[in-house]
Amino acid sequence: MTGTRQQPATATARLGPVPGQELTKRPEIAVTGLGMLTPAGTDVETTWHGVCDGTPTAATFDRLAGLPVDFCCSIPSFDADAAIGRRTARRLDRSTQLVIAAAKQALNDAGLDPNTWDSARVAVITGIALGASHTWENQHDILRDRGPKQVSPLMITMIGPSAVAGEVALACRAHGPSLMTATACASGATAISLGRDLLATGQCDIVIAGGTESCATPLIVTGLAQLGALSRRCDDPAAASRPFDQARDGFVLGEAAAVLILERAKDARARGHRPRALLAGCGSTTDAHHPTAPHPEGRGAKEAMRLTLADADLSHHDVAYVNAHGTSTLLNDAVEADVIRTLLPRGPLVTSTKGVLGHSLGATGAVEAALTVLSVQHSLVPPTANLESPDFGCDLNFVTKAAESRRIEAALSNSFGFGGHNVVLAFRAP
Structure with missing residues (x-):
């Protein structure tokens, strides 16, 4: 890496400004x-409340x-019929069901009504890593056991x-740009970063961004186990996901969906809605080092x-908190700890919520954001x-045992994925 400042990798994916639009000062994104x-x-x-309580959710899973x-972190009591409607739910993979439900929650939280907005100015960007695994395996079993005429x-x-973003757009009546991101475990964070770019370049006014x-x-699960990525602590699943701990032996697979509604801050203020936070900055790189292992010196993550x-426009003095990627794997945690210690020597608070939630792959960047x-x-x-x-x-200023109160003017959320994908998001208080 050179010492000169480079543009984020996501800049190459920007769709370009609206002709005549002034971009000398990027708008605040809320x-x-x-x-x-x-x-x-x-x-x-x-x-x-569950994450702040710190109680792990990993448990044995019948399937x-x-x-x-034989264990994972699964979502409890999700009723797809109630959340998105039976007719919609029956034609979707579970991953798509989840993100539509999350999008509906997010729009309600933002005080936005798809019946009243300019749908052509609403974009959808969603991330996923492995895709519709439930449907793939279920339909393969039907083909094998019952024959081709029984395949759905x-x-x-x-x-x-692409169906994930398309179905969210359909459910939310969004007619602006829609696309999927697939940067492994950074997919959800990549979606948020690209959503920021669409708003900054004037391509849309609202972005439904997230991951599932x-x-x-x-x-x-067998494939991840064969890869050596998963914890084998079958005798005590609740203790299996242990980010940065000496006894860690792999991550615990989880499922999740999360959606953030992004708008230009001035637009939110104009309609009388106070943002939860500002998306202050994004940075993306690729290790180009190994299919699964991070660069041993963390070069891509550091950059x-x-x-x-x-x-x-933050210095290391400004960052009060880092939501670490913290997978509970030997290599990732060691490299990430070194990166944080090197770039943020003042010792911000650090935590990994994967100890509670497990690792939800394509959703995790959005969940942690x-x-x-x-x-x-x-x-x-x-x-x-x-x-x-x-x-x-891994001698960082970790928060353990109980949640810690701290005024946070600026925080980072790290997402690092197989294939060397690195995405970091910065959030500020509004």
């Missing part, structure tokens, strides 16, 4: 609404019985990644954090569950 479904709860407040890893005629429209994943299926700080927004809003940092003895080299 987070005006949140929606979440996670293993800690099926709405924002329940999830927030994984007999596998080397809706299968193709259920499994296409539901893939606790036998094949996916993404540097770019984000510069983009947000939403939780970072809530930390900024409520001046409260959740604890890192199961962090009892920080590993050598």
